[in-house]
Amino acid sequence: MxxxxxxxxxxxxxxxxxxxxxxxxxxxxxxxxxxxxxxxxxxxxxxxxxxxxxxxxxxxxxxxxxxxxxxxxxxxxxxxxxxxxxxxxxxxxxxxxxxxxxxxxxxxxxxxxxxxxxxxxxxxxxxxxxxxxxxxxxxxxxxxxxxxxxxxxxxxxxxxxxxxxxxxxxxxGVALAFGPAIMQWAETIGAWSDDQDGLTCAYMTPSHRQTAAQLLDWMREAGMEAHIDAVGNVVGVYRAAAADAKTLMTGSHYDTVRNGGKYDGRLGILLPIAIVRHLHERGERLPFNVEIVGFAEEEGVRFKSTFLGSTAITGRFDPALLEQADADGVTMREALLAAGHDVARIPAIARNPADLLGYVEVHIEQGPVLLERDLPLGVVTAIAGSSRYLLELTGLASHAGTTPMSMRKDAAAAAAEIVLLVEQRCARAPSLVGTVGQLQVPGGSVNVIPGACKLSLDIRAADDAVRLAAVKDVLDGVAAICARRQIEYTLRQIVDAAAAPCAPRLMRQLGDAVERADLPRFELLSGAGHDAMEMAAITDVAMLFTRCGNGGISHNPLETMTADDADIAARVLLDFLRSYVA
Structure with missing residues (x-):
């Protein structure tokens, strides 16, 4: 050899x-x-x-x-x-x-x-x-x-x-210490889905509960004290030797978007479990508790409300969400009760910020920046703020053959104009992005002018002032388009998340660990939202991105990464934990 x-x-x-x-x-x-x-x-x-x-x-x-x-x-x-x-x-x-x-x-x-x-x-x-x-x-x-x-x-x-x-x-003869297990675990839970084709794991569905149970088992096998809390978070703690030690948190979400990828969110749970298993096998304790949280919900697929798991941890869970219903009319409260959770215990999930050293999240980049630079890892500088809305337009359904173009109240045409408005306005600043990811014509027919249309708006930027200025312009534009076309509209905001800068001290220590792994220190912005955004409300946060293959595609079955990248990310996080200075 x-x-x-x-x-x-x-x-x-x-x-x-x-x-x-x-x-x-x-x-x-x-x-x-x-x-x-x-x-x-x-x-x-x-x-x-x-x-x-x-x-x-x-x-x-x-x-x-x-x-x-x-x-x-x-x-x-x-x-x-x-x-x-x-x-x-x-x-x-x-x-x-x-x-x-x-x-x-x-x-x-x-x-x-x-x-x-x-x-x-x-x-x-x-x-x-x-x-x-x-x-x-x-x-x-x-x-x-x-x-x-x-x-x-x-x-x-x-x-x-x-x-x-x-x-x-x-x-x-290189033997990867962490990567193969992380990839295999992702395959195991990636096989459990709400749908026959692809991976969909929505809040409190059978596949979601099966995934939580498996994460719980893996945490316990790795030597952690673990439980599933009242909102469905899977929580594992690897105790320090000292009873009064503070806690460094890590983790991510285990729910998915519809027809999503295997690594989004889940990498940030599985990777630290592999690290803790390694520490436990060596009989090694750190001078602080390591707490891994598999957040139950971040994507908002079922109940149209994101960050349910992390808002419970930060003490900012909105009880009114319990009455929110899914597409089948099942409320969140009913879904939680059916899964055996006691919603009265949700407030008790909140952590005391004084007990925390910080929160560090490992996540697949979900973009092409690292891929294009041939880098397996990058340190995140900030997470872009996000404004999301659901917009319903109401026009007048009428015969497509007999209604003159000048007399139409076409909800879909108004929606099309709004889509282009979002694209044009959000192209004006480098860090600004805007998306209409959902667009529906309920009950539409080939020979009927659309009388109703539903669409989503998602506007993000690293600078909150830039984002909010774009939001104002887009919403003013929606009002003007609807007035001109004689369309009524209702607007409901579902996310208003401020940009979250990462803590310089944690970024510096992550970057040091990256360099000790013989990789260049590289910093980048996260355009996607993450649980770290919510955790920033109670403690310092940092993120480590791993390279995303297939051109950076994510929220898609083509989302991919390699065992080698998972392995070096685990080695860097382990080094960070061993070298951590408060």
Whole structure:
């Protein structure tokens, strides 16, 4: 087995030879990286080689891409692949393709080469290193065939770097201490859904309660005192040796959006459980209590109210929400009682801020910033504030064939104008974003002018003044559009969350831990809302983002990350905990 010490101490020629199989037929990458020796860690080696690829000329990058073989292509059939490529394609069973699968891949390879001028590249060992299914490979191939050429070049280079990361792991016998368990746990609870297709886990549904029960079991197996509280939060505490020790909190939410991803929220629960299990197995205690909270609800899918779990922790839970009904007419109170919860105990969930050292949340980025910079981790500077509304428009339903255009009171046309207003107004500031994510024409018919329309408004910015100015302009615009079109409207605000800056002392210590892991310190804004926003009401907060694959897609079944990124995030958080200074 080759070791990092061997690579650091050998001559340059031997270094290049030992790394010959890492980047396909491209020894120039190892040649340029050799000058940066010695490497403090395997991570430093990976980063150095990735940096060489990123700094290469366009022609060199295209040459690297073209050095890779087609998947299940002629070279594979003829047995002409490198040993590494042969092993990788076999891991996903590409040598066992049916005649139909082989024909599909053959056609995809031809179409892809004709469009882009280079072979399709995919790390077929997948996020966990265990191999993607042939169906998943074909689906990914088909999806990426729709990309633009520049985007596909960037994606191919990312895939090349991922392939190299896995090959370095194999060459040096790297065993990930945390990543595989975190990924497997995410798969386990990701299989429980309210829907047949995709992952939907809404508040107090059977899948939600099953997920909570499993998180509770994992916390207890990891050596924690754990329980499920009156609002459905799963709470585990790993006690310090001292009875009067303060508490550092971490966690995230375990509910999901409709047809969501496996890692959004859940990574921030599973990752610290893996860390606590490691501490417990070593018999290691920290000088403070570590409390992990799996917040029961953050997304607002079922009862149209977000942050139910964290508002209970901060003592800001609104009891009026208990009477809110879901689409089936079931109130939140009824749902909680059916699940065996005592709503009278919700106020007692609130934490005393004097007992807390802070709150640190690990979360998948849900965006492309880290991905585009080839960075597995980033430290969050602030969480954007959010204003969300539900808007109902009422016009007049009438015959589509007999009503003149000048006499219509078309609710859908008003909604369309509002959608464009949101887009245009929110394009005026860099950190400002606006979205109409829900748009419905209730009872609509092809030959009837829409008499009603329902839509959502979501406006976010890191600067509250910028956000509120945009909100005012949009709402003024809604009023003007509706007045001009003779449309009545009702507006209900469902979220008004101020921007939450992260605590500089926690950011600094997280950044220090990132650098000790041989990664560059990188800071970024969170455009998405998180439980940390609510926790900021009672304690200092910080967030650590992990890279999000597939172009940064989240709130979507395509949301993905790797076991390697989960592992290094866990190592960084563990280092942060061990090194924490109040």
């Amino acid at each position: 080759i070791t990092l010490s061997d690579l650091n101490s050998c001559d340059s020629g031997t270094f290049v030879e030992r790394l010959r199989g890492i980047y396909e037929h491209s020894p120039w990458i190892a040649e340029r990286a050799a000058a940066q020796r010695p490497f403090n860690s395997v991570t430093a080696l990976k980063q150095a080689m990735q940096a060489v690829v990123s700094a290469a000329s366009v022609d060199e990058q295209l040459g690297l891409i073209r050095a890779h073989p087609e998947l299940a292509g002629k070279a594979a059939v003829a047995g002409e692949l490198t040993a590494e490529s042969t092993s990788e394609q076999a891991k996903s069973g590409l040598h066992l393709c049916s005649a139909e699968e082989f024909a599909t891949l053959h056609q995809l390879n031809a179409d892809y080469n004709a469009k882009f001028g280079f072979p399709f590249i995919l790390a077929v060992k997948g996020p966990t290193g265990q191999g993607l299914t042939r169906q998943r490979i074909i689906e990914t191939f088909t999806r990426r065939l729709k990309n633009q050429r520049a985007d596909e070049i960037a994606e191919c280079l990312r895939q090349v770097k991922r392939i190299a990361e896995l090959r370095i792991n194999d060459l040096l």
